[in-house]
Amino acid sequence: DAGVIQSPRHEVTEMGQEVTLRCKPISGHDYLFWYRQTMMRGLELLIYFNNNVPIDDSGMPEDRFSAKMPNASFSTLKIQPSEPRDSAVYFCASSPQVPHTEQYFGPGTRLTVT
Amino acid sequence: GENVEQHPSTLSVQEGDSAVIKCTYSDSASNYFPWYKQELGKRPQLIIDIRSNVGEKKDQRIAVTLNKTAKHFSLHITETQPEDSAVYFCAASWDQAGTALIFGKGTTLSVSS
Numbered sequence: 042d043a044g045v046i047q048s049p050r051h052e053v054t055e056m057g058q059e060v061t062l063r064c065k066p067i068s069g070h071d072y073l074f075w076y077r078q079t080m081m082r083g084l085e086l087l088i089y090f091n092n093n094v095p096i097d098d099s100g101m102p103e104d105r106f107s108a109k110m111p112n113a114s115f116s117t118l119k120i121q122p123s124e125p126r127d128s129a130v131y132f133c134a135s136s137p138q139v140p141h142t143e144q145y146f147g148p149g150t151r152l153t154v155t
Numbered sequence: 156g157e158n159v160e161q162h163p164s165t166l167s168v169q170e171g172d173s174a175v176i177k178c179t180y181s182d183s184a185s186n187y188f189p190w191y192k193q194e195l196g197k198r199p200q201l202i203i204d205i206r207s208n209v210g211e212k213k214d215q216r217i218a219v220t221l222n223k224t225a226k227h228f229s230l231h232i233t234e235t236q237p238e239d240s241a242v243y244f245c246a247a248s249w250d251q252a253g254t255a256l257i258f259g260k261g262t263t264l265s266v267s268s
Contacts, residue, residue: 072254083260084199084244097255132198141187141206141253146198 045147047133053153059121062150065114066135074144075108075118076132084132090116091138123154157182157249161259168235170268178245178259179227187253188221188228191244193261199244203230206253235266 046065054060066073074089088098093110101108105124110116120127130151134144158181168174180188189204205212205219205228212219216235221228232239242263246256 074255084258086255086257089255091254097250136254141204141248143189143201143204144256146200148198 045133045135045145047131047147047150049150050148051151051153053155054123055155056124057122058154059119060123060127060152060154062118062131062133062152064116064118064133064147066116066133067145068114069137070135070145071113071138072136072144073110073116074134074136075116076134076146078130078132078149079128087118120152123152125154128152128154157185157247157257159245159247159257159259161245161262163262164260165263165265167265167267170235170237170266172235174232174235174239174264174266176230176243176245176262176264177227178229178247179225180247181226182247182249183223183226185247185249186251187248187256188219189246189256190217190219190230191246191258193242193244195241202243232264235264237266237268240264240266 048063071092075087078084087100088108090110108118130149132149133147136144161178186207191199192202193199203217203219205221216233218231242261244261245259
């Protein structure tokens with residue numbers, strides 16, 4: 042398996058633009074997580090899905106952020122409009138439907154908003 | 156909600172020394188405590204984990220201990236090597252399934268030869 046796939050790997054955009062980050066989880070994994078990593082705030086869970094259904098989105102910072110999982114092999118995280126403080130590395134991770142198990146992280150998307 | 160504190164934020168050791176990283180958590184219902192290692196520019200990867208019904212777990216040079224009463228857990232690395240240099244994150248689950256995690260802020264470990 043190729044592991045968790047994220048695209049793009051790098052994104053530079055101007056303030057106010059819409060940004061869409063994409064994730065393909067490991068085949069057969071039922072959980073999908075979106076994290077944001079910054080120096081100041083560390084690794085923060087934004088939202089997670091189980092079997093394509095959002096379970097908890099309390100970590101989503103504002104209404105500017107939205108996430109979808111239309112099927113078991115694809116998820117998006119959208120920021121509209123983007124702001125400089127959204128600059129961070131965004132990780133997607135997936136795990137199987139087994140309690141207390143490893144989350145497999147993707148390579149991350151480094152987002153820079155100017 | 157759950158909160159995880161991690162100390163120290165940076166740790167420098169000589170090759171061959173031991174390193175200890177400590178974390179505390181606030182929610183007594185947490186039942187799963189993984190540790191992730193993140194090398195520079197790479198993704199976090201699980202190195203060891205422990206469940207709440209276990210007090211200690213070892214895997215070669217790394218070990219994790221859990222004190223449920225005091226709500227703290229620690230990572231121990233013995234005989235450190237330069238390739239151990241990385242950022243280490245502790246985490247605690249906050250849901251029944253032990254699936255959703257809250258992470259500590261991380262410890263940057265530097266091992267000099």
